[in-house]
Amino acid sequence: MPDGDVKKPSRIQRRNRGLILDAALDVFSTHGYRGATLDQIAEAAGLSKPNILYYFDGKEDIHVTLLNQLLGTWQDPLVTLNPDGEALAEILCYVRRKLDMARDLPRESRLFAGEILRGAPRVTPYLASDLQPLFDEKCAVIKTWVDKGQLAPVDPRHLIFSIWATTQHYADFAVQVKVLLKDDPDSHKDAARHLDAMFTRLLTP
Amino acid sequence: MPDGDVKKPSRIQRRNRGLILDAALDVFSTHGYRGATLDQIAEAAGLSKPNILYYFDGKEDIHVTLLNQLLGTWQDPLVTLNPDGEALAEILCYVRRKLDMARDLPRESRLFAGEILRGAPRVTPYLASDLQPLFDEKCAVIKTWVDKGQLAPVDPRHLIFSIWATTQHYADFAVQVKVLLKDDPDSHKDAARHLDAMFTRLLTP
DNA sequence: ATTATCTATAGATCTATAGATAATGC
DNA sequence: ATTATCTATAGATCTATAGATAATGC
Numbered sequence: 001m002p003d004g005d006v007k008k009p010s011r012i013q014r015r016n017r018g019l020i021l022d023a024a025l026d027v028f029s030t031h032g033y034r035g036a037t038l039d040q041i042a043e044a045a046g047l048s049k050p051n052i053l054y055y056f057d058g059k060e061d062i063h064v065t066l067l068n069q070l071l072g073t074w075q076d077p078l079v080t081l082n083p084d085g086e087a088l089a090e091i092l093c094y095v096r097r098k099l100d101m102a103r104d105l106p107r108e109s110r111l112f113a114g115e116i117l118r119g120a121p122r123v124t125p126y127l128a129s130d131l132q133p134l135f136d137e138k139c140a141v142i143k144t145w146v147d148k149g150q151l152a153p154v155d156p157r158h159l160i161f162s163i164w165a166t167t168q169h170y171a172d173f174a175v176q177v178k179v180l181l182k183d184d185p186d187s188h189k190d191a192a193r194h195l196d197a198m199f200t201r202l203l204t205p
Numbered sequence: 206m207p208d209g210d211v212k213k214p215s216r217i218q219r220r221n222r223g224l225i226l227d228a229a230l231d232v233f234s235t236h237g238y239r240g241a242t243l244d245q246i247a248e249a250a251g252l253s254k255p256n257i258l259y260y261f262d263g264k265e266d267i268h269v270t271l272l273n274q275l276l277g278t279w280q281d282p283l284v285t286l287n288p289d290g291e292a293l294a295e296i297l298c299y300v301r302r303k304l305d306m307a308r309d310l311p312r313e314s315r316l317f318a319g320e321i322l323r324g325a326p327r328v329t330p331y332l333a334s335d336l337q338p339l340f341d342e343k344c345a346v347i348k349t350w351v352d353k354g355q356l357a358p359v360d361p362r363h364l365i366f367s368i369w370a371t372t373q374h375y376a377d378f379a380v381q382v383k384v385l386l387k388d389d390p391d392s393h394k395d396a397a398r399h400l401d402a403m404f405t406r407l408l409t410p
Numbered sequence: 411a412t413t414a415t416c417t418a419t420a421g422a423t424c425t426a427t428a429g430a431t432a433a434t435g436c
Numbered sequence: 437a438t439t440a441t442c443t444a445t446a447g448a449t450c451t452a453t454a455g456a457t458a459a460t461g462c
Contacts, residue, residue, distance in 0.1 A: 113378075154402075161374055243425065416455105433440070436438095
């Protein structure tokens with residue numbers, strides 16, 4: 001066997017692992033890690049419970065796999081923030097991407113929120129080793145923009161928190177938003193307009 | 206027995222129910238409803254498990270009691286928003302109160318967030334019957350302020366969401382905030398300054 | 411030959427109750 | 437007499453495995 005013990009997965013392997021992860025994302029994101037059961041995941045995936053455990057080492061393995069997949073996706077928009085771009089446009093684009101992610105990947109947002117809410121037992125190492133440097137780097141970029149007078153004075157750290165909070169709110173608190181807006185079909189557009197206006201007013205020098 | 210079957214609780218009743226609710230708030234807010242166990246609550250309360258069930262009908266009874274206590278506290282700042290006050294000052298005062306609550310009652314914030322995240326199985330009726338009318342009423346107040354030119358044009362609904370999101374973020378995502386700010390002791394003050402500036406810039410006509 | 415799936419169940423964990431005993435208030 | 441507490445355990449739920457059988461790929 002040439003490279004290590006790496007066996008390339010068969011077609012059915014890929015398919016079933018995918019089915020399981022998708023089902024598990026549903027279940028974990030709505031019930032939390034402890035609240036989720038293998039029965040629910042198996043049912044949602046359309047596979048038997050022992051068959052789930054044929055593809056994964058256990059409940060925790062599935063959860064960890066989901067979180068690892070998520071973290072890359074989750075930090076990607078921030079990575080993309082371009083120091084050489086036009087300051088305000090870069091920030092507004094970032095806000096817009098985060099808001100679209102809240103609409104398109106609400107389960108991922110809730111999975112992450114649930115994990116942090118519970119004290120981040122599985123992602124604290126990632127926060128410290130990966131997100132922290134990225135956060136500092138992008139705070140420095142924003143500070144540069146402020147110093148050059150391209151943005152109004154703002155605390156970069158709390159600006160980023162405000163962006164995360166306002167955008168993810170639409171995924172994490174979707175049930176509440178839905179009730180209070182009476183299922184308004186325009187809510188995503190209205191939210192986008194509101195956040196665009198808010199951060200524009202905040203940051204225009 | 207004069208009024209109904211209401212027996213006034215003894216001193217020890219009050220004390221132990223209080224101990225249990227405080228312990229349960231700790232446990233439910235960090236582990237979620239399903240993740241919490243009576244063992245953990247009993248241990249945290251310093252009572253035996255059957256003794257917990259002597260004071261409450263069961264795990265769900267404790268959870269419901271906590272949520273009911275919470276909901277009143279939680280909507281109080283919004284109730285207080287005074288239509289006859291000075292528009293911007295009223296909003297900024299509301300923001301400040303919400304932020305202080307995130308600092309002083311983080312467990313309550315997380316309990317509520319967890320409940321909404323899981324689809325609000327126990328508080329959806331409350332959202333529709335109590336919060337909804339209050340939300341509409343206060344949106345109308347803000348709209349009046351905008352119409353009178355006392356506030357810059359803003360979507361009242363999404364303004365309120367932004368206030369909730371940005372303030373509660375410091376409680377619900379405390380672990381992440383703490384890591385990224387490296388335990389900065391000034392973070393609450395900095396957050397207050399940032400949010401004050403942000404909503405001032407957004408809302409000043 | 412290896413991969414995939416199923417039935418049956420072991421073993422752990424949790425909520426809740428039964429039933430006895432101790433403490434407290436008239 | 438009533439309130440409060442304890443030990444022991446029933447009964448339900450869940451994760452995970454054992455062991456047998458079916459399907460698939462050389």
